[in-house]
Amino acid sequence: MEENFESRIIEGRNAVLEAFRAGKTIDRLFVLDGCKDGPVQTIMREAKKHKDTVVSFVKKERLDQLSETGKHQGVIAYAASYEYAEVEDILAKAAAKNEDPFVIILDGIEDPHNLGAIIRTANLAGAHGVIIPKHRAVGLTATVAKASAGAINYTPVAKVTNIVKTIEELKEKGLWFACADMGGTEMYKLNLKGPIGIVIGNEGSGVSRLVKENCDMIASIPMKGDIDSLNASVAAGVLAFEVVRQRLG
Numbered sequence: 001m002e003e004n005f006e007s008r009i010i011e012g013r014n015a016v017l018e019a020f021r022a023g024k025t026i027d028r029l030f031v032l033d034g035c036k037d038g039p040v041q042t043i044m045r046e047a048k049k050h051k052d053t054v055v056s057f058v059k060k061e062r063l064d065q066l067s068e069t070g071k072h073q074g075v076i077a078y079a080a081s082y083e084y085a086e087v088e089d090i091l092a093k094a095a096a097k098n099e100d101p102f103v104i105i106l107d108g109i110e111d112p113h114n115l116g117a118i119i120r121t122a123n124l125a126g127a128h129g130v131i132i133p134k135h136r137a138v139g140l141t142a143t144v145a146k147a148s149a150g151a152i153n154y155t156p157v158a159k160v161t162n163i164v165k166t167i168e169e170l171k172e173k174g175l176w177f178a179c180a181d182m183g184g185t186e187m188y189k190l191n192l193k194g195p196i197g198i199v200i201g202n203e204g205s206g207v208s209r210l211v212k213e214n215c216d217m218i219a220s221i222p223m224k225g226d227i228d229s230l231n232a233s234v235a236a237g238v239l240a241f242e243v244v245r246q247r248l249g
Helices: 013-021 038-049 060-066 087-096 112-124 142-147 163-172 209-213 232-248
Strands: 009-011 026-032 054-058 075-079 102-107 129-133 157-160 176-186 196-201 217-220
Touching: 009 013, 013 026, 013 038, 013 075, 026 038, 026 060, 087 129, 087 157, 087 163, 102 112, 102 163, 102 232, 112 129, 112 142, 112 232, 129 163, 157 163, 163 176, 163 196, 163 209, 176 209, 176 232, 196 232
Parallel strands: 026 054, 102 129, 102 196, 129 157, 176 196, 176 217
Antiparallel strands: 009 075, 026 075
């Protein structure tokens, strides 16, 4: 499963086309704006088959800026360093262990070190998987892999288009959701047993309004210090291990 960390950026028409055809997960595809020739059209057709690929049409200066080789031929792709799972795979993992599902949903984490640390925590807390959004969030990069200290090889990460819709679908399967937010109920007073999902928001803006409205509980972490917020990965760790404590209880 592990790939060379350097394989993240793929440049040039043949290399990008081969990556798509080999079934690599391509997070982002940058194409020279206005370029309509045959090979680029073929790449675009491949990209359309891969629903997770975000395509951006950019000027030559942007491609030159992104390029590491200087030979991009009008196309640069960013491949996920690791493969994504499906949400079903996460639930299947819980079923195989005969455990209530325990998932961690991240609403727009942008810092790769935070994502890596959360995947590491998820693994150690016995969570069955992590769910991240497709847009406006970091994906599985080499930096994330490194920060996860190897946990990325064991803890499935699913990437979804719509976090709210995913929460609704998981609720139908019996999961309850608690989001970490300042204005909530102290987490020690909440019942976090049973099938549970914890939701951690963006580093700056927290959990988005729509996501928060779709959670069953708002869990606040009691804080005694002089500053008002915890780092996102630390908040995920504190809340995840409260789930662990209650499950052991």
